[in-house]
Amino acid sequence: MGNVLLDVRNLRTEFVTQDGVVHAVNGVTFALEEGETLGLVGESGSGKSVSMLTVMRLIPMPPGRIPSGEVIFQGQDLLKLSPEEMRQIRGNKIAMVFQDPMTSLNPVLTISTQITESLELHLGMSKDKARKRAVELLKMVNIPEAERRLDDYPHQFSGGMRQRVMIAMGLSCSPQLLIADEPTTALDVTIQAQITDIVKRLKSELGMAIIWITHDLGVIAGLADRINVMYSGYIVETAHTKEMFANPLHPYTVGLLGSIPRLDEGKKEKLTPIEGLPPDLVNMPTGCPFHDRCSFRTQKCLEENPPLMSVGVKHWSACWNYEAVREKRDEILHREILQPVTA
Amino acid sequence: MQTQPVVKPRPAWYVTWQRFARNKPALLGLCVITLLVLTALFAPMLAPYDYAKTNLNNVEKPPSAEHWLGTDQIGRDMLSRLIYGARSVVFVIFIVSTISLTLGLTLGAIAGYFGGWSDTLISRVIDFLFAFPDLLFIFFIAATLKPAIVNSLKSFGQTNNIQGLVDFVRSGYADYLVVMVALSILGWAGLARLVRGQILSLREKDFVLSAQAVGVPTYKIIFRYLIPNSLAPILVAISMGLGGIALAEGILAYLGIGLQPPNPSWGIILSDNVGRYWREWPEMLWLIFLPFVIMASVVFAFNFVGDGLNEALNPELQ
Numbered sequence: 074m075g076n077v078l079l080d081v082r083n084l085r086t087e088f089v090t091q092d093g094v095v096h097a098v099n100g101v102t103f104a105l106e107e108g109e110t111l112g113l114v115g116e117s118g119s120g121k122s123v124s125m126l127t128v129m130r131l132i133p134m135p136p137g138r139i140p141s142g143e144v145i146f147q148g149q150d151l152l153k154l155s156p157e158e159m160r161q162i163r164g165n166k167i168a169m170v171f172q173d174p175m176t177s178l179n180p181v182l183t184i185s186t187q188i189t190e191s192l193e194l195h196l197g198m199s200k201d202k203a204r205k206r207a208v209e210l211l212k213m214v215n216i217p218e219a220e221r222r223l224d225d226y227p228h229q230f231s232g233g234m235r236q237r238v239m240i241a242m243g244l245s246c247s248p249q250l251l252i253a254d255e256p257t258t259a260l261d262v263t264i265q266a267q268i269t270d271i272v273k274r275l276k277s278e279l280g281m282a283i284i285w286i287t288h289d290l291g292v293i294a295g296l297a298d299r300i301n302v303m304y305s306g307y308i309v310e311t312a313h314t315k316e317m318f319a320n321p322l323h324p325y326t327v328g329l330l331g332s333i334p335r336l337d338e339g340k341k342e343k344l345t346p347i348e349g350l351p352p353d354l355v356n357m358p359t360g361c362p363f364h365d366r367c368s369f370r371t372q373k374c375l376e377e378n379p380p381l382m383s384v385g386v387k388h389w390s391a392c393w394n395y396e397a398v399r400e401k402r403d404e405i406l407h408r409e410i411l412q413p414v415t416a
Numbered sequence: 417m418q419t420q421p422v423v424k425p426r427p428a429w430y431v432t433w434q435r436f437a438r439n440k441p442a443l444l445g446l447c448v449i450t451l452l453v454l455t456a457l458f459a460p461m462l463a464p465y466d467y468a469k470t471n472l473n474n475v476e477k478p479p480s481a482e483h484w485l486g487t488d489q490i491g492r493d494m495l496s497r498l499i500y501g502a503r504s505v506v507f508v509i510f511i512v513s514t515i516s517l518t519l520g521l522t523l524g525a526i527a528g529y530f531g532g533w534s535d536t537l538i539s540r541v542i543d544f545l546f547a548f549p550d551l552l553f554i555f556f557i558a559a560t561l562k563p564a565i566v567n568s569l570k571s572f573g574q575t576n577n578i579q580g581l582v583d584f585v586r587s588g589y590a591d592y593l594v595v596m597v598a599l600s601i602l603g604w605a606g607l608a609r610l611v612r613g614q615i616l617s618l619r620e621k622d623f624v625l626s627a628q629a630v631g632v633p634t635y636k637i638i639f640r641y642l643i644p645n646s647l648a649p650i651l652v653a654i655s656m657g658l659g660g661i662a663l664a665e666g667i668l669a670y671l672g673i674g675l676q677p678p679n680p681s682w683g684i685i686l687s688d689n690v691g692r693y694w695r696e697w698p699e700m701l702w703l704i705f706l707p708f709v710i711m712a713s714v715v716f717a718f719n720f721v722g723d724g725l726n727e728a729l730n731p732e733l734q
Binding site: 129131135160161162163164165168169171172173176177178179180181182190191194195239242 | 532625627640645
């Protein structure tokens with residue numbers, strides 16, 4: 074731990090459409106250490122998936138383009154690699170697991186073919202060796218009777234099993250970084266728990282770093298070391314997980330926390346939704362992108378977009394009025410119990 | 417550990433075959449097509465007479481022990497002519513479908529996967545071919561390209577003393593070339609459009625993204641992920657298209673711009689006989705209706721098989 078594995082600097086991604094240029098990712102900067110688990114949180118369209126697809130260079134270009142940014146992975150800028158060099162990294166050093174396990178496997182190829190594909194591609198394994206490794210991988214993700222299931226087709230697997238197969242595929246070459254794009258969203262709650270348990274166990278066994286994209290704060294709470302909250306293509310708050318839940322200092326994070334149900338709360342309390350809609354990514358408003366929906370709004374918010382400011386120990390927030398948020402947020406969250414973590 | 421026998425899941429092709437076999441017309445169609453192909457392959461062994469041999473002492477004879485399907489107006493054996501006609505039609509179907517399948521799959525996949533200017537170019541060519549009346553287009557080729565091809569082949573054969581080539585042109589086999597070129601040029605467009613649409617929608621599927629995320633190279637994505645997944649509607653279209661090719665071969669021959677007499681083609685047999693005997697058709701059933709019935713049943717057979725494939729392969733119809 075301690076070494077920086079992935080260093081993303083001022084990354085921007087845009088899509089040229091008939092309606093204009095969609096600013097999907099607007100200057101995202103963060104670093105990920107080896108073995109660290111980073112949660113990427115935000116609502117639909119906040120740029121979580123697009124920023125990670127950009128890191129993987131899986132954005133279709135055109136219409137996509139990357140006007141600026143660096144993605145330094147193990148000392149080299151992924152954005153400057155040739156497509157062939159990038160292909161060598163995908164699946165080998167960085168793997169990605171997608172949201173919908175029902176559609177993420179090729180229906181006409183057997184499970185075995187799809188798992189051994191990257192083993193043969195990246196590690197140059199023989200067919201026999203790759204097959205043995207595939208069995209190990211399936212056992213690792215708790216697929217019963219792995220040898221027998223290997224020659225099955227995806228439609229013979231349930232959703233949870235398919236997602237485990239996807240994770241096994243992602244892990245096949247022992248990548249240093251696993252990007253999981255909402256891997257539990259399409260699954261029901263018990264299966265979600267199984268998948269997160271498997272990922273937690275494998276992470277401690279294999280020591281890889283994980284970026285976990287989600288809009289489910291409940292899932293991320295038990296999983297991530299650190300959380301980046303994204304809103305309309307910006308990172309608006311970043312902090313360690315405990316700190317983020319105890320001491321949120323961006324109105325949007327407060328809003329997200331207010332909109333999840335809590336067990337320690339009286340039955341009659343209503344959830345607090347965030348009013349309004351995210352801004353149009355084609356015609357971005359001036360100032361803070363959240364100002365339209367923000368109850369802490371001041372004149373400054375309309376004029377100037379706040380940068381990430383250090384607001385605590387390894388805690389940054391992009392809000393001019395974070396002090397006001399600190400004072401008022403417990404009212405919004407209906408809570409008195411939690412106290413800020415003092416580090 | 418477990419010792420009890422494990423039930424192996426049935427392979428996908430077997431399940432598909434079972435569903436196909438449940439469809440009786442499709443099964444019948446398959447039999448007709450098999451019969452057609454076998455007839456074409458073994459025509460020289462099956463035909464009792466030379467298909468071009470005339471016998472002016474024995475014309476317009478109804479079916480008999482010597483001539484099972486009778487003779488035509490210059491005493492040629494109808495059975496032999498129909499058998500050799502099967503050969504022509506299978507030959508044309510085979511070559512035309514191979515060419516248009518290769519062109520259609522490749523160009524359609526390129527247009528769908530890469531998009532951009534290659535898509536624009538290929539799609540405009542397809543639009544052009546669709547906008548142009550088929551028959552007019554074939555007339556055009558027959559009028560302009562055919563003499564050019566035939567003459568250049570002939571002169572090439574003569575200057576280089578290749579007797580085989582000269583014989584080839586003289587025997588009328590060059591006519592096949594024209595028919596096949598024309599039908600292939602027209603045939604690939606529909607297939608390419610279908611493949612392009614399939615690839616366009618499949619390209620956005622998560623499993624393609626997953627494959628890219630694992631580093632699978634582009635050619636593998638096209639040939640192992642995209643084309644196999646679009647195969648069902650393509651197979652159906654091909655099967656239906658084969659009937660169309662059979663019919664087109666007949667129509668062209670009937671109109672006199674396809675195969676030329678004395679080459680055997682069901683279209684030629686029809687045009688010879690219908691023109692001459694349409695007034696007294698009840699007495700000349702073997703000359704008028706036989707080629708017609710055979711042609712129609714071949715077209716029906718291909719369409720039935722297409723329907724059967726569609727039902728067996730399309731998951732939404734189950």
